[in-house]
Amino acid sequence: SLLGQKRLQNMLDFVNKAKWDAWKSLGSVSQEEARQQYVDLISSLVGTEAPAVAAQPTGSTKGFQTLLVSTEDNITTIRLNRPEKKNAITVEMYNELIEALDLAGKDDSVITVITGSGDYYCSGNDLNNFTKIPEGGVEKLAKESGELLRRYVKVYIDFPKPLIGVINGPAVGVSVTLLGLFDVVYATEKATFHTPFSQLGQSPEGCSSYLFPKIMGAAKASEMLLFNKKLTAAQACEVGLVTEVFPESSFQSEVWTRLKAYAKLPRNSLALSKQLIRVVEKEKLHAVNDAEVERLVERWLSDECMQAIMSFFQAKSKL
Amino acid sequence: SLLGQKRLQNMLDFVNKAKWDAWKSLGSVSQEEARQQYVDLISSLVGTEAPAVAAQPTGSTKGFQTLLVSTEDNITTIRLNRPEKKNAITVEMYNELIEALDLAGKDDSVITVITGSGDYYCSGNDLNNFTKIPEGGVEKLAKESGELLRRYVKVYIDFPKPLIGVINGPAVGVSVTLLGLFDVVYATEKATFHTPFSQLGQSPEGCSSYLFPKIMGAAKASEMLLFNKKLTAAQACEVGLVTEVFPESSFQSEVWTRLKAYAKLPRNSLALSKQLIRVVEKEKLHAVNDAEVERLVERWLSDECMQAIMSFFQAKSKL
Amino acid sequence: SLLGQKRLQNMLDFVNKAKWDAWKSLGSVSQEEARQQYVDLISSLVGTEAPAVAAQPTGSTKGFQTLLVSTEDNITTIRLNRPEKKNAITVEMYNELIEALDLAGKDDSVITVITGSGDYYCSGNDLNNFTKIPEGGVEKLAKESGELLRRYVKVYIDFPKPLIGVINGPAVGVSVTLLGLFDVVYATEKATFHTPFSQLGQSPEGCSSYLFPKIMGAAKASEMLLFNKKLTAAQACEVGLVTEVFPESSFQSEVWTRLKAYAKLPRNSLALSKQLIRVVEKEKLHAVNDAEVERLVERWLSDECMQAIMSFFQAKSKL
Numbered sequence: 004s005l006l007g008q009k010r011l012q013n014m015l016d017f018v019n020k021a022k023w024d025a026w027k028s029l030g031s032v033s034q035e036e037a038r039q040q041y042v043d044l045i046s047s048l049v050g051t052e053a054p055a056v057a058a059q060p061t062g063s064t065k066g067f068q069t070l071l072v073s074t075e076d077n078i079t080t081i082r083l084n085r086p087e088k089k090n091a092i093t094v095e096m097y098n099e100l101i102e103a104l105d106l107a108g109k110d111d112s113v114i115t116v117i118t119g120s121g122d123y124y125c126s127g128n129d130l131n132n133f134t135k136i137p138e139g140g141v142e143k144l145a146k147e148s149g150e151l152l153r154r155y156v157k158v159y160i161d162f163p164k165p166l167i168g169v170i171n172g173p174a175v176g177v178s179v180t181l182l183g184l185f186d187v188v189y190a191t192e193k194a195t196f197h198t199p200f201s202q203l204g205q206s207p208e209g210c211s212s213y214l215f216p217k218i219m220g221a222a223k224a225s226e227m228l229l230f231n232k233k234l235t236a237a238q239a240c241e242v243g244l245v246t247e248v249f250p251e252s253s254f255q256s257e258v259w260t261r262l263k264a265y266a267k268l269p270r271n272s273l274a275l276s277k278q279l280i281r282v283v284e285k286e287k288l289h290a291v292n293d294a295e296v297e298r299l300v301e302r303w304l305s306d307e308c309m310q311a312i313m314s315f316f317q318a319k320s321k322l
Numbered sequence: 323s324l325l326g327q328k329r330l331q332n333m334l335d336f337v338n339k340a341k342w343d344a345w346k347s348l349g350s351v352s353q354e355e356a357r358q359q360y361v362d363l364i365s366s367l368v369g370t371e372a373p374a375v376a377a378q379p380t381g382s383t384k385g386f387q388t389l390l391v392s393t394e395d396n397i398t399t400i401r402l403n404r405p406e407k408k409n410a411i412t413v414e415m416y417n418e419l420i421e422a423l424d425l426a427g428k429d430d431s432v433i434t435v436i437t438g439s440g441d442y443y444c445s446g447n448d449l450n451n452f453t454k455i456p457e458g459g460v461e462k463l464a465k466e467s468g469e470l471l472r473r474y475v476k477v478y479i480d481f482p483k484p485l486i487g488v489i490n491g492p493a494v495g496v497s498v499t500l501l502g503l504f505d506v507v508y509a510t511e512k513a514t515f516h517t518p519f520s521q522l523g524q525s526p527e528g529c530s531s532y533l534f535p536k537i538m539g540a541a542k543a544s545e546m547l548l549f550n551k552k553l554t555a556a557q558a559c560e561v562g563l564v565t566e567v568f569p570e571s572s573f574q575s576e577v578w579t580r581l582k583a584y585a586k587l588p589r590n591s592l593a594l595s596k597q598l599i600r601v602v603e604k605e606k607l608h609a610v611n612d613a614e615v616e617r618l619v620e621r622w623l624s625d626e627c628m629q630a631i632m633s634f635f636q637a638k639s640k641l
Numbered sequence: 642s643l644l645g646q647k648r649l650q651n652m653l654d655f656v657n658k659a660k661w662d663a664w665k666s667l668g669s670v671s672q673e674e675a676r677q678q679y680v681d682l683i684s685s686l687v688g689t690e691a692p693a694v695a696a697q698p699t700g701s702t703k704g705f706q707t708l709l710v711s712t713e714d715n716i717t718t719i720r721l722n723r724p725e726k727k728n729a730i731t732v733e734m735y736n737e738l739i740e741a742l743d744l745a746g747k748d749d750s751v752i753t754v755i756t757g758s759g760d761y762y763c764s765g766n767d768l769n770n771f772t773k774i775p776e777g778g779v780e781k782l783a784k785e786s787g788e789l790l791r792r793y794v795k796v797y798i799d800f801p802k803p804l805i806g807v808i809n810g811p812a813v814g815v816s817v818t819l820l821g822l823f824d825v826v827y828a829t830e831k832a833t834f835h836t837p838f839s840q841l842g843q844s845p846e847g848c849s850s851y852l853f854p855k856i857m858g859a860a861k862a863s864e865m866l867l868f869n870k871k872l873t874a875a876q877a878c879e880v881g882l883v884t885e886v887f888p889e890s891s892f893q894s895e896v897w898t899r900l901k902a903y904a905k906l907p908r909n910s911l912a913l914s915k916q917l918i919r920v921v922e923k924e925k926l927h928a929v930n931d932a933e934v935e936r937l938v939e940r941w942l943s944d945e946c947m948q949a950i951m952s953f954f955q956a957k958s959k960l
Contacts, residue, residue: 165548186544204907206914213921218539220856220881221918225824229803229914230903242881243539243561265549269523269626276525276548279617280540283532283610291921298917307907484867505863537858562858562880584868588842588945595844595867598936599859602851602929 069096071120072103077266079112086121091129092177097155104158113266113273115162117185118169124194127176130312142304149300152177153292156209159184160281160288164274165265169258170194170236170245179244180209183218184288186277188245189261190236191254196244197233204311206298213291218243388415390439391422396585398431405440410448411496416474423477432585432592434481436504437488443513446495449631461623468619471496472611475528478503479600479607483593484584488577489513489555489564499528501563502537503607505596508580509555509564510573516552523630525617532610537562707734709758710741715904717750724759729767730815735793742796751904751911753800755823756807762832765814768950780942787938790815791930794847797822798919798926802912803903807896808832808874808883817882818847821856822926824915826883827899828874829892834882835871842949844936851929856881 071082081103083090092100107115119125137143159166159181168182170190179196182188200207207215207228215224219242226232239245249257265273302308390401400422402409411419426434438444456462478485478500487501489509498515501507519526526534526547534543538561545551558564568576584592621627709720719741721728730738745753757763775781797804797819806820808828817834820826838845845853845866853862857880864870877883887895903911940946 165544183540186540186548188541201906201910201914204910206910206917212914212917214540216918217536217855218541221821221824221852222826222856222884223881225803225915225918226884228918229824229911230899230906243542246541246545261549268520268549269630271624271626272520272523272525272621272630273548275617275621276520276531277544279525279614280531280535280544280547282613283606287921294920295917298913302910302913305909307909311907311910484863502859505859505867507860533859536855537860562861565860565864580868587839587868588949590943590945591839591842591844591940591949592867594936594940595839595850596863598844598933599850599854599863599866601932602925 067099067103069093070099070103072107074110074112076263077111077113077270078116078262079107079110079114080116080118081107083117083119083125086119086123088129089123089126089173090119090121090178091126093129094132094151096129097151101155101158104162108158108161108163111270112164113268113270114165114167114262116167116169116262119171121172123172124170124174125178126173127178145300145303148303149296152208152299153296156181156184156292156296157289160210160285160292163278164270165277167262167265169262171254173197175199177209180207180211180215182244183210183214186280189254189258190239190245190248191251192236192248193251194236194239194245194248195233196227196236196239197231198227199231199233201229202231202311203315204305204308205302206295208292208295208299210288210291210295212295213288215244386418386422388412389418389422391426393429393431395582396430396432396589397435397581398426398429398433399435399437400426402436402438402444405438405442407448408442408445408492409438409440409497410445412448413451413470415448416470420474420477423481427477427480427482430589431483432587432589433484433486433581435486435488435581438490440491442491443489443493444497445492446497464619464622467622468615471527471618472615475500475503475611475615476608479529479604479611482597483589484596486581486584488581490573492516494518496528498563499526499530499534502529502533505599507564508573508577509558509567510570511555511567512570513555513558513564513567514552515546515555515558515563516550517546518550520548521550521630522634523624523627524621525614527611527614527618529607529610529614531614532606534563705737705741707731708737708741710745712748712750714901715749715751715908716754716900717745717748717752718754718756719745721755721757721763724757724761726767727761727764727811728757728759728816729764731767732770732789734767735789739793739796742800746796746799746801749908750802751906751908752803752805752900754805754807754900757809759810761810762808762812763814763816764811765816783938783941786941787934790846790937791934794819794822794930794934795927798848798923798930801916803915805900805903807900809892811835813837815847818845818849818853820882821848821852824918827892827896828877828883828886829889830874830886831889832874832877832883832886833871834865834874834877835869836865837869837871839867840869840949841953842943842946843940844933846930846933846937848926848929848933850933851925853882 067084069083069085071080071084073080081100083092083096085091085093085096104115132148137147155177162184165186166184168185168188168190170188172191172193173195174182175197176199179198182196198207198211206212211224211228215228218224223242227234234242234244236245236248240248386403388402388404390399390403392399400419402411402415404410404412404415423434451467456466474496481503484505485503487504487507487509489507491510491512492514493501494516495518498517501515517526517530525531530543530547534547537543542561546553553561553563555564555567559567705722707721707723709718709722711718719738721730721734723729723731723734742753770786775785793815800822803824804822806823806826806828808826810829810831811833812820813835814837817836820834836845836849844850849862849866853866856862861880865872872880872882874883874886878886
């Protein structure tokens, strides 16, 4: 919008003149003003968030706002349910996912499945998360966001039974990096896998800095994690990030037929075997998670990241 | 057979009524009876074991009952020799393999090769191993089997010179999981690779819980180790479990031409280079072996495993 | 040459008679004589080294004798520049590479590129390095060579920003093993990857004993590192040693278009993300480097290695 453009111009002028460091040292009034400009900028570009489609609980389903969760045939399915926002993960959705995974780990299902509603699997972090700047300022926002991310990834590291991704469309950011912590990943041929961290001045998370090189070697992992290479489903399967790719037309039926068969296997044997596979790395993965989050918080508070995000929005607003 | 069916029915009735936990708490007479029923059940279904074809020692060959071992052209070849049982590994064969590998590690051959007689490479653990229940009961059987397995895997972890698998046909169970400890694996196109652990209520061994995810990534490893996916030779090569696949018609000649060339390379250079590659992981691999065996012993003594094995035999008897 | 043949014959006669152990215990005069024969042998076969083409420094280029180094568009490019020797690495080139990488790590470029002049990427260690036997004898030569190698590999382990290999032709030996420490590796279809260590009685270095099995699994790594398998560019890409392969006709233009785009990404984000990926392994990699060098020094001083190198030259002289 024209207003968005105007606000963006204001913001960019502001940054060009004052720079981030200077901004951080400004008096409280100016800081307030600057923060407001930043919030306005982001909000105007991202657009007002539409209210999430209400979850439709059925069976043993708990009522979540951003997820559809159900248990059937020994399978607990967690479905990201903000299709109008490409299942971008808000703060609320992070919290609900942590709760849903915690419950799924403890319920009597044999396997747990994560998938998305609509055409996307998940478009990653909802950038609106960064516009609700709390009292304590951006430092507080960064620390809180970091802590939320750390807790979120932790649930995956500790998940006690087979976790299966049913990747129904494009996956971006943290929804890709976490795939290294899934046990099986089935993808439609329409899916793509994209981790554009450096483009936004950020750094990898979800234990991908450790697991991606382990899965595919550093030469392929770095092209994704450093240089923003977007993989097709076939490429992701070739490098071992995805278990198998299916034609879109038969994707759901083929995958769910398999999952139902898996869910009939001995429950304890599966859980204990999965834990056996993961336990060797668990301590290291927690350390990696901590290190990744620490670096990311530093990044969020850096000039470079700030400027990269603004460039991104500026480019977007010109389209 | 009809008799087998009858015994199976008895056994299943028994289990349905008393369950495993109850069975374990039964008085000594009933336990004896129950054990006998279990032994009868398994024996009747698996069939009386035919005596192994006597090994035909030639050259420097030591006389083994279940193996053919010979040293020629700087190559010590250990050939699993129970083709009529698809080279299933009995307790005797486990012990002979430990001894044969120990000797091969110390002899003056440059490389050591393991292969199979007949159409199979190896059909895994001989389930008859579980029917000879000793005085101490199933707990003792489980612990002894675990200790045997631990010693068997240990020999592979510590093997001091290049170890090469010549996979002449289908491979099942522990004969697959151990491949991560081989240095080179050549397979005929006829070979398949199958680790149906959870189907039998069990858990992975042979260091596969650690090495398979390392070789092929967790997404592909878990489909094998948790969900019983059987790989073709080409698939096993794609994920890195197999070095190269050959047409059946030229398999033996192509592979042995290469092996003879390898065996002419400087002996110490090969042994020391192999040790250099493996030493970094050795401590971890021993810990993994211990953890896997501990879990497997727990599994063998669990209700779930017992019932899964019985379901397996029941299904088999219905064919 | 006939003279070379004669000297070789002398040398082989000498070795056949006296053997290495005996040689080491010879009186000082004979040792001197033997050393001279050895030097003469190697020199006559390898040929007198042509003087390196003088480096042509441009822009911010520092004057190196064996490298062309320049910084442009945020990219520091280090070009091996002994095309007439297939970019074989002399002692001087090792030292210059250490210095050039040290400078590149500290300059304000965003990425660093290593590539080769002419048709080869790099033919590995210049064997002439072994002919300049110092006062202290072969023991001293071996130790010094080991220490130089250790320092050289160390620079790669610690390199603080994205390091990209542009593999313009065949790569041999240490120029291959080091690829596991690069972040991205682009190769022309003409490139090959060869590590003929055991053929020369040696053992792997460049952290390949640890990183190659991690990248491609032990079954494929051992065929390269133990059994001298030479990979095509496509094969190296399949196993994950190479990121992507390009047709020779468009190799340079496609790769440099990408590199220029990469060099525009946020500098700190890239450097910090790369460090995040590598830091988990850094301590282990230094330990691996030390162990590999120690083993290699032992190898260089062994009978077996000495004889393997002589056999190699003998075979070469017969062509």
